[in-house]
Amino acid sequence: SFSGRFDAGTGKQYNIGRVSGEHIHLGTDDNVLSSLVNEEGAAFNSREREHEPCCLPGTRTSVLKAVTEWADSPAEAKILWLNGWVGTGKSTIARTVARDYHNQSRLAASYFFGDRRADYFVTTIALQLANMDPGLRQSIEDSLRRHPLLRRQSLSEQWRRLVLEPLVGFLRGYDGKPMLLVVDGLDLCQEENDIGLIVKLLFEACDACGDRMLVFLSTRPEASIRDEIACIEHREVMLQREDASTDISLFLSDELSRIAVKVGTETGWPGKETIANLVTKSDGIFAWAATVCQYIRDGRNKTTTISRLHGVLQHRITNTSPQGKLDQIYTETLNRTVRSTWDTCEVDEYCHSLRETLGFILILQSPLSVDGLNPLLGRDDAGSILGDLHSILEAPAHPDKSIRLHHYSFCDFMLSEERCPARFYLGNQMQQHRQIAERCLDIMAERPEWNDDSNGSQSLTVKMETPELQQSSISAFHYACCYWVHHAQRGKIDLTTGSRVNLFVQKYMQKW
Structure with missing residues (x-):
């Protein structure tokens, strides 16, 4: 029900204070932007992300160079899609890109999903744009006054009124290098239908703004993203496991040397051989290396720190250990493949097919392609079963290319009754x-x-x-x-x- 002041009459504007418990502003309220919801922790420089790292100087140089060349040189592709399997450092690269272009006054906005809904995606972007330029702020406020119920309307309508139209107007008089919009982790959006919608909205912005607006999009290479982005012009940069070893070695050396100083270990700890061993165990997974360092750092004292490092080297698994964290990622990835719209029978049938498919892959003596695997399964659906697992499996789109694991630990996880959820556990081989x-x-x-x-x-x-x-x-x-x-x-x-x-x-x- 409506409450508050209601002024009616020719030429009058309304000011309705509350509708169904949420504020709606109509008229010339000086604080009209307060009607928009800001998603806490979505921006790269939000308080919640203050302690999340950017790339260590001297690491990820080839990727960052590719981004710089794309952003600074006119190109047909206005969207750069950075993709890579789970834990390869996509979000860290995205934070670095957002920070660098923010420092150049070229960052329009940033949004890091992290298992969020898309409900406040547009309003959060709009608030960042309003904060960037007084002219943009005025344009967004004017749009809210003309369309007071906008925040209750579709994301497409919000995007058009609060982002697209204000941006186009602002960029008409802009003669600098292209502005950048950074979006990370879109594949983690809770509503799959919104993933495709947001890809289309991002493309609309690039298309409408010409050479003055670019989008940096970083995600896992899941089917929900691949299918949508394949329909639009973009540049793709893939994070390769083989490219990460040197960077992970630099990262581990830097982090562990800081820990050594803090807890007072002997000079040279933990040594080049230990670093090399940890790099091998990481197998290209930056998240594993970062979790190792945090796990060891949390030891707080010399004895516990050394003990924790020894436990990592001996592959000792606890809830807080690096492998325990990686197990959580595997669990989340597998759970996300099960659709909320399926009934119990459909879920059971899918999980059976998934267990059989993964079970075969993990015990093959030589890698097979999707076309090679299907006859062994006696089915023709291996490709679709693996479609949502590209972040933990290398399952090439070409049906003749081999399927491979990204990290050896996934096999141990799937075969462990204690670590793997019951509906995915492979059981007796x-x-x-x-x-x-x-x-x-x-x-x-x-x-x-x-x-x-x-x-x-x-x-x-x-x-x-x-x-x-x-x-x-x-x-x-x-x-x-x-x-x-x-x-x-x-x-x-x-x-x-x-x-x-x-x-x-x-x-x-x-x-x-």
């Missing part, structure tokens, strides 16, 4: 080995050449190359020929007379 062995026999037995009696006793040669040296993965048939015995042994399949394996060998071994 013996059954999975048995399933693969059975499918290998099926795939080989279905080979036409092997069932052609015209070949008589003529042997069939299967040419193999070393899988590690191939750009594409081996086929399901080649994999079956090479590794069916391994899986049969691990699955403890019956080899006695009259068993399926025994009959297969009798029928086909002479054609091998």
Whole structure:
């Protein structure tokens, strides 16, 4: 119900104080911007993010150089999409970019999602724009006065009135280098439909503002983002695991030397060999290295600090240990693949398919592509099952490129009943080995050449190359020929007379 003062009449403006418990401002209120909600902690320089790090000087130089060249040189692509799997330092790079362009007075706004809803995305951006320039502030205030119910309307309408139109007007008289809008972690937005919408809104801003507005977008390479951004012109920068080792080594050396000074360890602690060991364990995951340092730093004293480092090297896992933090990321990533719109039966069916698919991938003796994996599964949906797991798996869009894990610890996590959620836990691998062995026999037995009696006793040669040296993965048939015995042994399949394996060998071994 309405409350407060209500002035009606020709030429009069209204001032309604409250509607359903929330403030709405109409008329010439000097504090009209107070009607907009600011999402706390969304801006890169908010109080909540004060202690989050930027890139250490001398690290991530190639990525930051690519961003600078894109932002400073006119280009057709007005959106730069930085993507990489979980824990590779995307948010740290985004904070660094936001800080650098803020210092150059070229940052229009920044928004770091971090598992937020998109409800206040536009209003938060609008408030940052209003804070950037008095002219922008006036334009946004005027829009709010003309459209007093705007904050209750759609994100698209809010974007048009509070961001797009004010920005276009402001940039008409702007002759400097392009302004930058930084958005990080859009893939973590709680409502998947809003992810695609925001990508479209960002593109609208770039399109309307011409060469004067650019968007830096950093996310995991999940399907919800890839599908949307594929439809618009953009530049893509991928964070590669191979590029991170030197930077992680520099980061660890710097952080641990600070800890050594603080707790008073001996000179040179922990040593180059230990640093190299930690770099190997990180396997390109910056989040792991950062968590290691925080975990060790929280030891507070010399004895606990040294003990914690030893525990990391010995792979001791607790809730606060680096691997415990990585387990939380794995759990969150897996949980996000389950849609809230599915009923119980659909969730159970999906989780079964996911367990089977991941279970096969983790015990394969040689990486397979999606096309190679599908025949082993006896299904054709491996690609769609893995579509939301690109942040923890390298599952190339090309169906002939091999699927690989980003970090070795994911395998341990999936096989640990204590660490992995029950609905994703893989359980006994013996059954999975048995399933693969059975499918290998099926795939080989279905080979036409092997069932052609015209070949008589003529042997069939299967040419193999070393899988590690191939750009594409081996086929399901080649994999079956090479590794069916391994899986049969691990699955403890019956080899006695009259068993399926025994009959297969009798029928086909002479054609091998």
